[in-house]
Amino acid sequence: MRLRTGPDRLRGWEQRTELPLLVASLLYLACYAIRVLAGAAPLWADSALVLLVLIWAVFAADYGIRLVLSGQGARFARTHWLDTVVLVLPLLRPLRIVNTYEALQRRRAQPRLSLHGRVMAYAGLTSVLLTLATSLAVYQQEHGAPGATIRTFGDSVWWACSAITTVGYGDVTPVTPVGRLFAVFLMACGLALLGAVTGSFSSWLIQVFGREDDRGAPEGRRPPEGR
Known part of the structure; x- marks a missing residue:
């Protein structure tokens, strides 16, 4: 054995x-x-x-x-x-949850989603989870702090949504050191997720347009397969 x-x-x-x-x-x-x-x-x-x-x-x-x-x-x-x-x-x-999906897919012959679909699905789900978790953590730190502008959980969710999308209206902001640390973390994650989704979507569009060009090109003018 x-x-x-x-x-x-x-x-x-x-x-x-x-x-x-x-x-x-x-x-x-x-x-x-x-x-x-x-x-x-x-x-x-x-x-x-x-x-x-x-x-x-x-x-x-x-x-x-x-x-x-x-x-x-x-x-x-x-x-x-x-x-x-x-x-x-x-x-x-x-x-x-990304690791969970990969572990489940190892039991099957192939993934159900394409690479671009997986990237966008992962990024979307990660954004939701990060927004919720950070909203809770920042609300816990901020709502009772002196001079706080984030006083309700709704304020915290609004702030987290604006931070992860890199909009940053500035109407509500963390004032405690821990809250600001969470803010930096969330903004960094937002930039990374936005870059991943944008890059994946652009790559998908290029592939779609490339296939359409190949189908529309005359037989004698199609590029070689190796190029």
């Missing part, structure tokens, strides 16, 4: 746990939202906090198991930097 290597064991573990961990990450985001928005309902807030700690413990256990199965030791943190980041900042855990 062939002895399974470290990467084989790691891949098998990730395929079995990716979908349950995605559900857990969405539950974590929901519990965090309850914790932030509960207001004068301490029972809900305390219950959400307990669930947050338990779910984070599941994330930490998964990280430790994958660290052992990989056999990479300390190098695992560098080769799996996204996993390390979301362990420290578990609010970003839903962003691993």
Whole structure:
């Protein structure tokens, strides 16, 4: 019987746990939202906090198991930097939905979406998750701060939407150091996502127009296939 290597064991573990961990990450985001928005309902807030700690413990256990199965030791943190980041900042855990999609597609012969479709779908979903998570985090920091302009969750969502789209109206802005740190992070992510979507869409248009030109060109004037 062939002895399974470290990467084989790691891949098998990730395929079995990716979908349950995605559900857990969405539950974590929901519990965090309850914790932030509960207001004068301490029972809900305390219950959400307990669930947050338990779910984070599941994330930490998964990280430790994958660290052992990989056999990479300390190098695992560098080769799996996204996993390390979301362990420290578990609010970003839903962003691993890209990894979940790839793990599910490995069980099929081919992906259901084209490369351009996947890029735009990933970017759109990531934008929604980032906007929601950052809105919650900034609202938690800002709504009670002296001189704050973000006083309601609606203000925070409005600010996050303008920040991730790089519009930045400036009518509401973070005033706390942590809130401004989240703002820098969100603006950087917005630029990266906008560039990814724009580049993918432009590439798709070029391919479409190229195919139309090939179909419309006379037989003798069509470019060679290798060019």
